[in-house]
Amino acid sequence: DSGVTQTPKHLITATGQRVTLRCSPRSGDLSVYWYQQSLDQGLQFLIQYYNGEERAKGNILERFSAQQFPDLHSELNLSSLELGDSALYFCASSVGQGRQPQHFGDGTRLSIL
Amino acid sequence: QQPVQSPQAVILREGEDAVINCSSSKALYSVHWYRQKHGEAPVFLMILLKGGEQKGHEKISASFNEKKQQSSLYLTASQLSYSGTYFCGTEPLGNEKLTFGTGTRLTIIP
Numbered sequence: 306d307s308g309v310t311q312t313p314k315h316l317i318t319a320t321g322q323r324v325t326l327r328c329s330p331r332s333g334d335l336s337v338y339w340y341q342q343s344l345d346q347g348l349q350f351l352i353q354y355y356n357g358e359e360r361a362k363g364n365i366l367e368r369f370s371a372q373q374f375p376d377l378h379s380e381l382n383l384s385s386l387e388l389g390d391s392a393l394y395f396c397a398s399s400v401g402q403g404r405q406p407q408h409f410g411d412g413t414r415l416s417i418l
Numbered sequence: 419q420q421p422v423q424s425p426q427a428v429i430l431r432e433g434e435d436a437v438i439n440c441s442s443s444k445a446l447y448s449v450h451w452y453r454q455k456h457g458e459a460p461v462f463l464m465i466l467l468k469g470g471e472q473k474g475h476e477k478i479s480a481s482f483n484e485k486k487q488q489s490s491l492y493l494t495a496s497q498l499s500y501s502g503t504y505f506c507g508t509e510p511l512g513n514e515k516l517t518f519g520t521g522t523r524l525t526i527i528p
Contacts, residue, residue, distance in 0.1 A: 307459065307461075347420070347505075347518055347519075347520050347521060348460070348505060348518040348521075349518075350515055350516055350517065350518070361515050362515070363515050395459060395460070397460075404448075404509050404515060404516040405448070405450050405462075405465055405507065405509070405516060406462070406516075407462045408462070409459035409460050409461065409462075410459060411458070411459050412459055
């Protein structure tokens with residue numbers, strides 16, 4: 306058990322819709338990272354937050370946004386969903402503000418119909 | 419640019435050794451290694467910060483040659499539990515983001 310909690314485990318929705326993925330980091334970790342994993346793209350870094358502030362940005366689309374709240378949980382919002390957004394979305398956390406995630410959640414599988 | 423991993427896949431018998439390589443086109447600050455089993459989240463294995471550094475975790479070790487911008491992961495006397503996809507993550511110099519390689523699928527058979 307990594308201590309990172311992601312909800313929901315599965316999401317099935319239609320094109321054009323908007324969803325919110327939630328992540329609670331491991332206790333004591335201040336950094337939260339979001340990743341997208343698809344079969345053809347591998348693990349793609351989306352964004353990192355450290356103690357409520359955006360720390361680093363990766364290949365995150367404009368239709369996607371994220372934030373980290375004062376209690377350190379984070380949400381990833383995906384809007385105007387397209388078929389290509391179907392993927393496994395991982396949240397990870399670590400203690401420091403470095404670029405390396407240490408503890409991964411089990412992921413949210415998003416399926417766009 | 420994504421680091422290149424080789425081989426893409428390897429099948430070993432239990433007890434055999436494997437080497438997985440990771441190459442970057444950029445000068446690197448650090449290299450990270452992860453293992454992901456099918457249907458599960460990636461698990462952090464180790465981070466290498468200095469050129470020439472070598473680290474180990476039980477029978478899994480890694481080296482980092484910063485001059486060649488390469489890292490290698492060594493799995494000795496492989497066990498069935500080592501099966502999974504191994505990813506390297508490279509962090510270039512100059513405050514750039516961590517980028518993952520395409521992965522190496524390792525299958526250990528009895």
